[in-house]
Amino acid sequence: MPPADVARVGAAGLVTRPLRAVLAAAGIAIGVAAMVAVVGISASSRAGVERELAAIGTNLLTAAPGRTFTGEAARLPDEAVEMAGRLDGVTGASATGRLDLGVYRSDLIPAGETNGIGVLAVRPDLLGPVGARPADGAWLNEVTRQGPALVLGAEAARLLGVHRASADVRLWLGNQWFVVVGVLAPAPLAPELDTAVLVGWEAARSLLGFDGGIGTVYVRTDPDRVADVRALLARTVSPAHPNEVLVERPSDALLAQEVTDRALTGLLLGLGAVALLVGGVGVANTMIVSVLERRAEVGLRRALGATRAQIRTQFLAESLLLSALGGTAGILTGAVVTWGYAWSRGWPPAVPGWAQAAGLAVTVLIGGIAGLYPAVRAARLPPTEALAAP
Amino acid sequence: MIELRDVVKSYGAVTALAGVTVRVEPGELVAIVGPSGSGKSTMLHLAGTLDRPTSGSVRVAGHEVSALSDRGLSALRAQRIGFVFQQFHLAPGVTVRDNVADGLLYTGVARRERRARAAEALDGVGLGHRLTHRPHELSGGERQRVAIARAVAGRPSLLLADEPTGNLDTASGAEVMRLLRALHDDGTTVVIITHDRELAAGLPRTIAMRDGRVAA
Numbered sequence: 001m002p003p004a005d006v007a008r009v010g011a012a013g014l015v016t017r018p019l020r021a022v023l024a025a026a027g028i029a030i031g032v033a034a035m036v037a038v039v040g041i042s043a044s045s046r047a048g049v050e051r052e053l054a055a056i057g058t059n060l061l062t063a064a065p066g067r068t069f070t071g072e073a074a075r076l077p078d079e080a081v082e083m084a085g086r087l088d089g090v091t092g093a094s095a096t097g098r099l100d101l102g103v104y105r106s107d108l109i110p111a112g113e114t115n116g117i118g119v120l121a122v123r124p125d126l127l128g129p130v131g132a133r134p135a136d137g138a139w140l141n142e143v144t145r146q147g148p149a150l151v152l153g154a155e156a157a158r159l160l161g162v163h164r165a166s167a168d169v170r171l172w173l174g175n176q177w178f179v180v181v182g183v184l185a186p187a188p189l190a191p192e193l194d195t196a197v198l199v200g201w202e203a204a205r206s207l208l209g210f211d212g213g214i215g216t217v218y219v220r221t222d223p224d225r226v227a228d229v230r231a232l233l234a235r236t237v238s239p240a241h242p243n244e245v246l247v248e249r250p251s252d253a254l255l256a257q258e259v260t261d262r263a264l265t266g267l268l269l270g271l272g273a274v275a276l277l278v279g280g281v282g283v284a285n286t287m288i289v290s291v292l293e294r295r296a297e298v299g300l301r302r303a304l305g306a307t308r309a310q311i312r313t314q315f316l317a318e319s320l321l322l323s324a325l326g327g328t329a330g331i332l333t334g335a336v337v338t339w340g341y342a343w344s345r346g347w348p349p350a351v352p353g354w355a356q357a358a359g360l361a362v363t364v365l366i367g368g369i370a371g372l373y374p375a376v377r378a379a380r381l382p383p384t385e386a387l388a389a390p
Numbered sequence: 391m392i393e394l395r396d397v398v399k400s401y402g403a404v405t406a407l408a409g410v411t412v413r414v415e416p417g418e419l420v421a422i423v424g425p426s427g428s429g430k431s432t433m434l435h436l437a438g439t440l441d442r443p444t445s446g447s448v449r450v451a452g453h454e455v456s457a458l459s460d461r462g463l464s465a466l467r468a469q470r471i472g473f474v475f476q477q478f479h480l481a482p483g484v485t486v487r488d489n490v491a492d493g494l495l496y497t498g499v500a501r502r503e504r505r506a507r508a509a510e511a512l513d514g515v516g517l518g519h520r521l522t523h524r525p526h527e528l529s530g531g532e533r534q535r536v537a538i539a540r541a542v543a544g545r546p547s548l549l550l551a552d553e554p555t556g557n558l559d560t561a562s563g564a565e566v567m568r569l570l571r572a573l574h575d576d577g578t579t580v581v582i583i584t585h586d587r588e589l590a591a592g593l594p595r596t597i598a599m600r601d602g603r604v605a606a
Contacts, residue, residue, distance in 0.1 A: 001495070001496075002500075004501070005495065005501065009495070012481070012484070015483070016481070016482065016483045016484075296477070296479060297479075297481070299479075300473075300475075300479040301495075301496070302440065302464070302467075303438065303440060303467060303473045304467070304468065304473075304492070304493055304495065304496055304540075305464050305465065305466075305467040305468020305469070305496035305497065306464060306468075306495070306496045307460055307461050307464040307465075307496075308460050308464075309461075310464075310496060382441070383435075383440040383441070384435045384440050384441045387440070387475070387479075
């Protein structure tokens with residue numbers, strides 16, 4: 001029989017019972033949509049991270065003091081930043097230092113309830129290397145970095161309920177009031193800034209008893225020389241004790257997060273596969289019922305001269321069409337879900353072609369397996385018995 | 391056209407045909423009559439190659455049925471035998487024309503040709519103006535005429551009708567019988583199964599069945 005006739009005969013059974021066909025196909029569609037959406041969202045998220053990294057750069061390195069041989073906290077030389085800045089391939093260097101203080105909305109809040117917000121003393125040239133910028137107000141200037149003024153990290157501002165920089169907004173820090181002069185936009189490569197309040201290096205020394213110890217050196221490099229700088233950075237910032245320096249590349253952490261997301265993707269894919277399997281069982285069930293109901297039709301077709309193989313082909317084609325219908329709907333739904341989610345997160349939407357092809361292939365496989373038994377059963381019906389069916 | 395020799399057909403312990411020898415010549419118009427359970431339907435199934443005998447020999451259109459494979463029997467049915475059933479067996483929701491065209495689905499004829507011949511066959515049964523109707527829009531008599539058109543669209547040499555007027559009123563039944571006679575006049579061998587002795591009496595030859603045997 002020509003393929004067009006096979007398709008027409010296979011479709012006839014679906015067309016006469018459209019609601020059942022749609023419901024059976026919906027089972028497949030949900031499974032395929034889930035799998036395509038999971039793959040698509042994961043791919044879109046990766047594309048989003050890659051785009052973000054391309055924008056903020058992967059050429060930021062940090063150097064922080066670790067522990068000495070005896071287990072005490074190490075201390076970097078005071079001139080570490082200047083030495084790092086002179087290193088070949090470095091385009092900018094700055095540093096922060098950690099203060100063991102809390103910052104509060106008012107002097108009435110009990111000490112210790114800091115919401116996990118840290119206090120950092122910052123060099124005035126910090127913004128360039130870390131790629132941060134004020135979302136509101138201004139960065140610390142010649143004056144404010146010497147007085148009781150501070151800049152809030154994005155998350156710290158949210159936690160403290162401060163949304164705008166203003167001379168009226170004051171925070172209680174180290175037994176005195178500090179004015180909020182600026183709020184930073186989120187800094188993806190230096191998330192520790194997001195949850196901190198930043199005060200000038202000199203102000204920290206004069207007003208807050210800061211000992212001037214360097215907490216983290218931030219180094220921005222020529223994008224092509226990241227590895228060279230990384231190899232030399234520990235020795236440069238601490239020539240005497242390079243082994244006490246922890247050098248990191250913050251963009252690695254973003255990529256690592258992407259890898260953990262992949263594990264979650266695998267789990268979700270598994271769930272999608274289960275949904276697809278259930279959909280396949282639905283198709284098999286529909287086909288078995290269809291064969292039972294259509295015994296008289298099978299008998300008639302046999303009387304008209306259909307061979308067993310042709311009856312088998314008819315029901316197999318019907319099952320394949322049914323699941324291909326579901327698969328196509330599922331791929332479209334998955335693509336729409338991906339597109340919508342990516343749009344809401346600001347990622348570039350991406351549904352990999354292989355995911356669509358795999359979705360359709362799995363669908364056809366399921367249709368074949370689900371239709372095989374009912375088709376064989378229909379083909380084995382003795383014509384006389386089939387004709388006697390009501 | 392049909393030759394049954396010492397045919398026995400049993401289903402488990404039940405014997406439907408207990409040694410039947412019957413011959414139907416090409417071009418005959420024959421009625422097979424008998425009460426229900428007499429074995430007449432079984433005989434039709436054997437003559438239509440829908441079933442094989444337990445023992446004995448069945449020859450249809452020159453072919454020994456027991457010697458043919460499923461594919462061979464199917465081809466024989468597609469090319470040489472037409473069936474008309476009491477329940478019409480029309481596909482619901484499918485136009486009259488496509489119902490008839492589907493009768494040629496397994497003959498290897500292209501779709502365009504199938505539809506053309508379907509229109510022709512429907513013309514032949516007086517339903518040329520009903521091509522696009524669906525079965526539920528037709529009367530019982532019209533439905534049976536569609537079924538006849540489907541059976542004869544492939545121009546079979548043997549037409550087997552199982553109680554073709556069983557579900558019809560007298561007038562529709564008469565019209566169906568007129569069509570079957572006309573086919574016989576055109577040279578088709580027509581075998582009609584019926585329990586209606588009056589209808590059978592009007593046909594040139596009657597084979598009476600009783601308890602799985604030919605009674606007369």
